[in-house]
Every structure is written in C-alpha cells, then in structure tokens.
Amino acid sequence: MTSAPDRAGALRRDAGNPLRDRRSLFTIPEGTVYLDGNSLGAIPRAVPGRVAQVLTEEWGTSLISAWNSADWIGLPARVGAKVGRLLGLPADTVWVSDSTSVSLFKTMVAACRLRPGRDVVVVERATFPTDGYIAASVARMLGLELRWADSDDLTASLDDRVALACLTHVDFRTGAAFDLPAVTAAVHEVGALMLWDLCHTAGAVPVDLVGPGVDFAVGCSYKYLNGGPGSPAFMYAAPRHHDALDQPLSGWMGHARPFDMELGYEPVRGVGRLASGTPPVIALSALEAALEVFDGVDPADLRATSLSLTDYFIELLDARLGAEVEVLTPRGHDRRGSQVSLRHQHAYGVVQALIARGVVGDFRPPDVARFGFAPLYITHADVYDAVEHLVQVVRDREFLREQYAVRNPVT
Amino acid sequence: MTSAPDRAGALRRDAGNPLRDRRSLFTIPEGTVYLDGNSLGAIPRAVPGRVAQVLTEEWGTSLISAWNSADWIGLPARVGAKVGRLLGLPADTVWVSDSTSVSLFKTMVAACRLRPGRDVVVVERATFPTDGYIAASVARMLGLELRWADSDDLTASLDDRVALACLTHVDFRTGAAFDLPAVTAAVHEVGALMLWDLCHTAGAVPVDLVGPGVDFAVGCSYKYLNGGPGSPAFMYAAPRHHDALDQPLSGWMGHARPFDMELGYEPVRGVGRLASGTPPVIALSALEAALEVFDGVDPADLRATSLSLTDYFIELLDARLGAEVEVLTPRGHDRRGSQVSLRHQHAYGVVQALIARGVVGDFRPPDVARFGFAPLYITHADVYDAVEHLVQVVRDREFLREQYAVRNPVT
Numbered sequence: 001m002t003s004a005p006d007r008a009g010a011l012r013r014d015a016g017n018p019l020r021d022r023r024s025l026f027t028i029p030e031g032t033v034y035l036d037g038n039s040l041g042a043i044p045r046a047v048p049g050r051v052a053q054v055l056t057e058e059w060g061t062s063l064i065s066a067w068n069s070a071d072w073i074g075l076p077a078r079v080g081a082k083v084g085r086l087l088g089l090p091a092d093t094v095w096v097s098d099s100t101s102v103s104l105f106k107t108m109v110a111a112c113r114l115r116p117g118r119d120v121v122v123v124e125r126a127t128f129p130t131d132g133y134i135a136a137s138v139a140r141m142l143g144l145e146l147r148w149a150d151s152d153d154l155t156a157s158l159d160d161r162v163a164l165a166c167l168t169h170v171d172f173r174t175g176a177a178f179d180l181p182a183v184t185a186a187v188h189e190v191g192a193l194m195l196w197d198l199c200h201t202a203g204a205v206p207v208d209l210v211g212p213g214v215d216f217a218v219g220c221s222y223k224y225l226n227g228g229p230g231s232p233a234f235m236y237a238a239p240r241h242h243d244a245l246d247q248p249l250s251g252w253m254g255h256a257r258p259f260d261m262e263l264g265y266e267p268v269r270g271v272g273r274l275a276s277g278t279p280p281v282i283a284l285s286a287l288e289a290a291l292e293v294f295d296g297v298d299p300a301d302l303r304a305t306s307l308s309l310t311d312y313f314i315e316l317l318d319a320r321l322g323a324e325v326e327v328l329t330p331r332g333h334d335r336r337g338s339q340v341s342l343r344h345q346h347a348y349g350v351v352q353a354l355i356a357r358g359v360v361g362d363f364r365p366p367d368v369a370r371f372g373f374a375p376l377y378i379t380h381a382d383v384y385d386a387v388e389h390l391v392q393v394v395r396d397r398e399f400l401r402e403q404y405a406v407r408n409p410v411t
Numbered sequence: 412m413t414s415a416p417d418r419a420g421a422l423r424r425d426a427g428n429p430l431r432d433r434r435s436l437f438t439i440p441e442g443t444v445y446l447d448g449n450s451l452g453a454i455p456r457a458v459p460g461r462v463a464q465v466l467t468e469e470w471g472t473s474l475i476s477a478w479n480s481a482d483w484i485g486l487p488a489r490v491g492a493k494v495g496r497l498l499g500l501p502a503d504t505v506w507v508s509d510s511t512s513v514s515l516f517k518t519m520v521a522a523c524r525l526r527p528g529r530d531v532v533v534v535e536r537a538t539f540p541t542d543g544y545i546a547a548s549v550a551r552m553l554g555l556e557l558r559w560a561d562s563d564d565l566t567a568s569l570d571d572r573v574a575l576a577c578l579t580h581v582d583f584r585t586g587a588a589f590d591l592p593a594v595t596a597a598v599h600e601v602g603a604l605m606l607w608d609l610c611h612t613a614g615a616v617p618v619d620l621v622g623p624g625v626d627f628a629v630g631c632s633y634k635y636l637n638g639g640p641g642s643p644a645f646m647y648a649a650p651r652h653h654d655a656l657d658q659p660l661s662g663w664m665g666h667a668r669p670f671d672m673e674l675g676y677e678p679v680r681g682v683g684r685l686a687s688g689t690p691p692v693i694a695l696s697a698l699e700a701a702l703e704v705f706d707g708v709d710p711a712d713l714r715a716t717s718l719s720l721t722d723y724f725i726e727l728l729d730a731r732l733g734a735e736v737e738v739l740t741p742r743g744h745d746r747r748g749s750q751v752s753l754r755h756q757h758a759y760g761v762v763q764a765l766i767a768r769g770v771v772g773d774f775r776p777p778d779v780a781r782f783g784f785a786p787l788y789i790t791h792a793d794v795y796d797a798v799e800h801l802v803q804v805v806r807d808r809e810f811l812r813e814q815y816a817v818r819n820p821v822t
Binding site for chain 1: 438440443445447450451453454458459462463466467470471472474475476477478483508509510511512513516536539540541543544545547548552553559584631633639640641642643644659660661662663664666669670671672673674676687688689690691692693694695697766771773775776
C-alpha cells in the first residue's frame, strides 16, 4: 500500500476499538479481507472443538442417553436463551430449531391466528425473497390477501384489515434499516401484529424489541451470529402471546408431554410450543459454541464499532472514488445496518475482481455490490485495504475482464 | 456367562454373517450392547473427520465460497441420491433438508393438493405421534377431515373421499410392518395417494416403493441411517408427481432461480421444489459421511442379517423366559421390522435395569420395552448377552428396584 499515513490512521482506530480483542476468537484466513459476514459469518475458534466433543464424547460414548446426560433436549431453549440475552429479550421467549423459511411460516401463521377476522398480511416489495414466498403461502392457506408494501411509504398499506405486518429490519440489498419503534407503533396503531425479520440485524445492530412491544421476530444465525452454513434460525414470541400461540408445524417436540406419545396434540406452555421435530443437535451445538464470542460484549460497543467501520468505509470511498460508485446505504446512522452496498453497472464484475484480490463481498441482483462489516472481527485496517483494492478495480476497469463476467450459481 | 455352548453358537452365527466386517465402521462403546439404534443409530467412524473437514477446511478456509467450491448447495440432492440408492429409488427423487415433522407437513400438503375435491386424510391410531399431530394440522389448514384408521382393518377407513393415506411402515412400538404393496394397492384402489413413513424402515428393512407405485415417502435419518442426533429427514416423491408438486413451505431454496431474488415464487422443476430454507450443511455432511457404511451392502444381506438377529433374540427369549415376557412383534418374517418389542407390566424398570447392566434398549408407554437390531453393527453375541442379562433382570425382579422406578424425561 502506498498511502502509509492513511493506513496508520486505520490502525489507530483499531487500537481504540473496545472490541479489538474479539477477532482472535475467530479463524480468518491469512490474506483475506472478509466482508461477507452478512452472508456467512466467519468460524469462531470454539466451534470445531465443541462439535468434536458432541460427536465423539456425547454421541459416540453416551449414545441415546446423551439426550439427558448432555441435555441435548434442552438445546433449542438453551441456545434460544443465549440469543435472547444478546437481543435483550426476556427469559424463555426465544426458540431455535428450524430454517428461517420454516420459522417464518410458523410465526406468520401463529400471528395471523391471533387476529381472526382480519384478512390481510403485509410484506414489503424489497424483502428477502423467502419472506415474500412464505407469506404468499401463508396467505393462501389461511385465505388471506397478501399485500405488498413500499418500504418508503409503509403506512399506506396499513388499515384495519391487516392481521400481520412482516418486515425486514435491515434490507438485505441496501443495508437500510427501518425505524423499528416507529414502524411497530404504526402497525399496532391499526390493531395488527408486528413480525420483524432480524436476519441482517442480530449480532451486529442492537435493537429494542421489548419497549416497542414487538410481537414476533425471526432471524437467521449464520450471518452475524456465526452459527455456520445453514445453522438454524431463532424465533421470538412476546410472552403475552404464549398462551394463545397456535402454530401449524405442530410436531411432537411441541407437545406438553412428548414422550407420553399421546394421540392428541396438547401444546406445551410457553415458547416451546414453537418446536416441531427432533432438534438438530449437531447444528445447535455448533451455534451454542459460536455464540460464546458475544459473552461479555456490550451491545453499545457492537453498534459503535459497526458504525465506525461503515463510516470509515464510506469516508474512504468518498475520498478515493467520489462519484464513481454510488453508496446505496443510508449515510444517517439511524437508518444504517452493518453493511454498505454500492450500486455499480458492473457490480458482479467488481465483486469478482475483488474476490480475486482477497476482498470478499458479494453481489445481489441487479447491480448491487454488498460489503458486510461484522464488528467482532473486521478491522479498520481491513476497511482501508478493501478500499485500496476497490480503487484499483474501478480505476483499471478490472471488472470487465473476461474471467469475471460469468455468474456463479451462488455468490 | 455360564452357557458357554450357546454363546459359541452365537459366535458361529456371527462368523457366517456376510455383514460381519461392517461393525468396525462404527464406534460402539466397550461393554455396551446397543439395542437402541432404532432410536439413535451409533456413530460411523467416518463422521467426526468429515465434519471437522467441513468446519476447518471448508467453512474455516473457503468461507462463503464453499457453497460452490465444496458444493454445499448440492448437499440436499446429493445426500438424497445416496438415500435413494439405498432404497432402490430412481435418480432425482429424494430430497433431504428438514426434520421429519416438517417433511411430513410438506409432503402431506403437496399430496392432498394433488387430489382436489377429496376431503379426508387417513392416519392410523398406532402411528408415531408426530404423524398424527401434523396430519391434524394439515387437515385443519386445508379444510379436510382427519380419519383415524385401525391398523388391523385399514380398508374400513378407505373410500372415495380419501385424498391421502399416511401410514408408518414399521410400527414404532411393536415393530410390526404393514404389507406395503397390498396396503398401497388398497389405497390406490379408492383413488387416494399413499405416503409411507419409513422412519423405522430405512437402513434396516429393504422395501420396494417403485413396484407398488408409492406416491410419497418420508423417513428420519438418525435411526438405522446413523446420521446423528436430530439429523434431517428424507422425502421421496414419485417422478410422476414432480411437475404438479405444490408444497407449502415454499422457501427460496425451492425457487427455480433462488439467487435471482425474484419477488414471485416460481418453483424449480423436479424434487428440488420440496426444498425450503438454506440447507443445514453441517448436519447434511455428517449424514453424507454416515451413509458410507452402506456402500456396497446388498439389501438382501441387510434383511437377512436383521431377521437372523431378531429370530435369534425371540428364540432365546422363548427358551430362557417362556411366558414371562410377551413378544409383541410379529413372529412372521413378512410382518416384522428390525426391532423386537416386549410387553411387560414393569417395562420401564426392565429397560432401566438393563441399561444399568450395559444393555441399551428403550421404553415406550404404556408397557413396552423395545430392542432394535441394526444389522450393520449388532452381533449375535450381543443378542446372546442381552438375553442373559434380561433373564437375570426378570428372574431377580431387578425392575422393582427403587432406582429404576423414576421416569426420565427422555429414554
């Protein structure tokens, strides 16, 4: 790098970061600037050892009795409690078991059933696809209307027919965040329930769900929670809804007495009635170990570091590239998640050229390059280096090179 | 052991077992006779190494790019293909992703939607609880009637109102197997579709699903398939149904072009439309490695060894205990799965006393002691030893001892 003074500035910022010691809890490949933790978080060092223990000691030695002796049966609630503490939620309100799509289906149906007589489900046009697809299925099965809202004028879609609004707190493409308390209040104002998708929030953008009285939340655990590829999602249900919770994937693990093997379904009391099948023990154990990186982290520090990283990225972009790239992500802190998205005509090529240089972001159609800043392991030096590479990719028009023109099936 | 000649007979049977070398592919704790592989299979030795590779090399080194480079995205189909080969199914007909409960919901709804105008779903009273609970939810959501059938007179429950019959091939309590071709024919005779639950079948009881034209099947992978605690279930859909398959957990991974992130759901062609959320990579990788123990196994040998083990168990029980225990499992080979269940007034105490002696079976309410015989790792010597212990437990009435009287939450 040529601009030595600037990189020294990055290092000074890192030295002042209260979370600077956390990076050593992760394995980050040498020479990689990993700005894709908003798609798949890096692996916490504690994970392989914990998983090996589950396989070799628990499954291998205790076999079936590990359901009790290693408390496998307690994993969905135990991991849920760990996620809940990170999100500032009350005890016994979070459950972890299935994929995000499946978790959305369960909570959406349960929410709609709490508002009988109302016949509209609201989702936003910019939502992550699975939220819309699942909402469409829920609407079809419950005989409701699916209403698509525009994120810049949500209130236009709200009226007293709405049973549920399901919105994504941080937009996966742009990194823009909704004003969660205000939107929740507007949804409650018309008597509807509020389900927040926290996939791009949990682990990077602290939010208060209790104050605004959010009804439900779902979030994935393989992004900023670093649970590993395809790790199970979490579901939150406000305590006031627990007794009436009526979810459609009523498998045996949500029964009041699953091992009595009764013919009729009697749901357990509490958030555990969001359970369906046998819990995925290996994945839950990996996630439980992964969440240890948050032990003792002050959520305010998480947010401050995240904003410092994204501020610095935007500042360097402005200084080095000016109008050559368009920053899609809001510049105001109150509307920004933990990623910065750039719009560029050749966004796919830009991302591929950066990956070839060891700077990993990702592409989202049609023209967005995304860069996620996981506050526990991304440094200001990473940010500095990433921008230096981006400058070269843009100045030399590397994104036009032939090898970067073909779309991968997954990026 | 005192009856040396008998145990020698067990060892002779083991020496003639064509699958005798397979046991070395598993880790079985020293001193344990593990007859609970019908609840949680033992761990194949290949699993810890493969999982460590996924964590450390793939996730740890390749990060997000492992979705392509390690073909994580191909896991549900690849593992499905491996299960499909074991079950003698055509290519591209099996998908592995979610829990058994969730998989049942998806296939049940898809099946009922293939029979519009019919308004009854049939399940049997003796079914595993989750099948009945999920069927009740499906019936409720689709506006159908749930009809409970008696397993000894199934045809009485079949008429031209029936859209779907969902039956468990091998009963989890008794180990009794339905005559799969005959039942399937009877269900088809009234124009209904047939969904078989193969949880206690796959990996131990070879079945032909293609000949009888079975429509759908679902089975868990943590019993005789040894995928590990809570490993994902498999779903089979007959190719003739693929084009019209319309399942309710329509998450983004079942979309024709998931990474185009389109607003509308257009399902992919083929069995992949049974996909919902992001695949559980760690669990699928463990299962993929676990399934290697079946490589090169002739299904006929699997069945022959299973029957030899259960025959031997019943033979020894008859000889040593006579009428002191009741064998619930059918004695006829054509109606027997790969377990033997005993009815005993103190079944819970019997199982606990045996576990204390290193013989692991399990209890199912109200009065059943179950013993599963996984043909790849259970030996006739295990069977012999188990019966010797059982004889002592029964003769000395060990099951009445105070420490065996309290029910565990999970057995």
